[in-house]
Amino acid sequence: MKTSEVNIRDPFVLTYDGKYYLYGTRSETCWGMADGFDCYVSDDLENWEGPIEIFHRPEGFFADRAYWAPECVHWNGAFYLVTTFGAADRKKGIYVLKAASPTGPFQPYGQRLTPEDWACIDGTVYFEEGKPYLFFSHSFEDSPDGDMCLLRLSADMSYAEGEPVRLFSAADAPWARPIPFAKAEFGMEGDVYFTDGPCVVRLEDGALYMTWSSWGDHGYAVGVAVSDSGAPQGPWRHQPEPIHPENGGHGMMFQDLKGGFRFTLHYPNDKSREHPIFKRIVKKANGLCLTD
Numbered sequence: 001m002k003t004s005e006v007n008i009r010d011p012f013v014l015t016y017d018g019k020y021y022l023y024g025t026r027s028e029t030c031w032g033m034a035d036g037f038d039c040y041v042s043d044d045l046e047n048w049e050g051p052i053e054i055f056h057r058p059e060g061f062f063a064d065r066a067y068w069a070p071e072c073v074h075w076n077g078a079f080y081l082v083t084t085f086g087a088a089d090r091k092k093g094i095y096v097l098k099a100a101s102p103t104g105p106f107q108p109y110g111q112r113l114t115p116e117d118w119a120c121i122d123g124t125v126y127f128e129e130g131k132p133y134l135f136f137s138h139s140f141e142d143s144p145d146g147d148m149c150l151l152r153l154s155a156d157m158s159y160a161e162g163e164p165v166r167l168f169s170a171a172d173a174p175w176a177r178p179i180p181f182a183k184a185e186f187g188m189e190g191d192v193y194f195t196d197g198p199c200v201v202r203l204e205d206g207a208l209y210m211t212w213s214s215w216g217d218h219g220y221a222v223g224v225a226v227s228d229s230g231a232p233q234g235p236w237r238h239q240p241e242p243i244h245p246e247n248g249g250h251g252m253m254f255q256d257l258k259g260g261f262r263f264t265l266h267y268p269n270d271k272s273r274e275h276p277i278f279k280r281i282v283k284k285a286n287g288l289c290l291t292d
Contacts, residue, residue, distance in 0.1 A: 001048050004275050006040055009266045010069040010122075010197065010250040011276040013045075014102055015257060020045055021102045023054075023070045023081070024266070027274050034067035037081070039103050045256070045278050054104030055081065055097055061108070066092045069122045069197065069250065072102055075132070080157055081106050082113075082134070084121045091116070094123035094136050096157055110158030113151065118142055118164075122250070125153070126200040126232060132157050133232045135198040135210070138164070140179075141186075146170035146193035148212060150232055165233065168225065170195045173238040175223055176214040197222075197250030200232070203261060205283060208232070211263070213249035216242050220249040220269040224288050239287040244279075253281060263290055 008024030015021075022040040029035070035057040040050035057064065066086025073080050081097040094113045097106035114120035119139040126133045131152070138147040149164040170176040170193035179185075182192035197213040208227040213220060222244040225236040244251065244265060251265030261281045266274040279290040 001040075001050070003046055003048065003278070006048055006050075006275050007272065008038075008276065009274045011264045011266055012069070012071045012252055013254045013262075013264055014072045014074065015255060016074055016102055018257065019043060020257075021072060022048065022050075022276065023072055024276070025068050025070070027272055029067065030271070032065065034065055037067060037070045037083070037106070039072075041103070045262075052103050054099070055106040058108075062090070063087050063095075066121070068092075071124055071252075073125050074102070075125075075127075075157065079106075080109070080125070082123045082125050084123065091119040091141075092139065093118070093120050094134065110156075111160075113153065113160045115164065120149075122196045122198060124198050124200060124252075125157070128232055131155070133200075134160065135167075135200055135232075137195040137198065138166070140182075140188070140192050140194045143169070144188065144190065144192045145172075146176075146195040146214065148195045148198060148210075148236075167234050168236050168238075169193065170214040173214065173223055173225075174240045175216050175221070175238070175242045177216055179215050197252070199252035201253040201261070203253075203281070203283065203288075206230070209253070209288065210236065211243070211251055211253060213251070216245055218246035220247060221245050222249050222251050222265060226287070243288055243290050248277070 010025045038051035040048040063085035068084035070083040086092040098109035099106040119141045123136040134151040178191040182188045221242040223242045224239040248267030263279045
């Protein structure tokens with residue numbers, strides 16, 4: 001199938017062994033009951049084999065909703081799917097599945113990574129000096145300013161070490177705006193911001209960048225922050241303007257098969273119409289931007 005026919009949100013690309021592996025949230029089950037994740041495989045980012053179901057809810061598995069934003073990393077000879085899960089009896093959190101192949105089958109692995117009493121979504125793993133770190137969103141249900149947080153993971157990625165560190169809030173970014181439908185949809189008064197979809201990459205200039213999504217002047221959007229220390233702990237400084245300003249989000253950076261850096265996000269942000277789009281990342285004097 002063509003890229004425009006892949007109906008997923010929150011696209012994530014793993015480049016491995018000469019192929020692209022594409023993961024994401026199933027559009028049809030994003031906002032209701034859910035039971036699995038899929039993978040698509042390509043040589044060229046345009047023609048895809050799949051969907052290949054890589055995880056299906058086992059009998060008795062606790063999670064039956066919020067199957068969101070699966071991200072696959074290859075680490076120490078295995079493949080780890082870092083994802084959000086939810087259920088009626090607990091807050092959403094970040095968990096890990098493990099497999100011997102990028103197309104699964106994936107099995108539950110380790111402990112819940114984020115605190116039990118926090119509502120957390122959209123975990124992404126970044127490796128610094130051989131150590132795994134988890135960036136994630138502390139969701140607006142708990143934190144109306146929309147916090148982006150950091151956790152150190154164990155070497156085998158089976159549990160979190162220490163307590164989460166708050167890096168910044170969406171309210172700190174000059175381009176982010178309160179959700180206009182917070183009262184109507186969530187019953188929340190006052191200004192409510194959100195962070196989601198973090199991706200952290202050290203680009204060719206040596207700087208550590210994060211792309212992440214929030215609400216902007218024209219709806220769902222993607223912005224950029226850079227770590228002034230060059231370390232995962234920051235401090236993180238925001239580009240004034242979003243790099244994708246309207247009706248698309250939850251993107252990520254990856255290296256293509258030729259070694260160049262690419263960016264994918266889902267567009268449009270409309271149920272049953274979402275699909276990945278691919279852009280090139282360009283560094284300019286005022287920061288990062290996207291081109292076709």
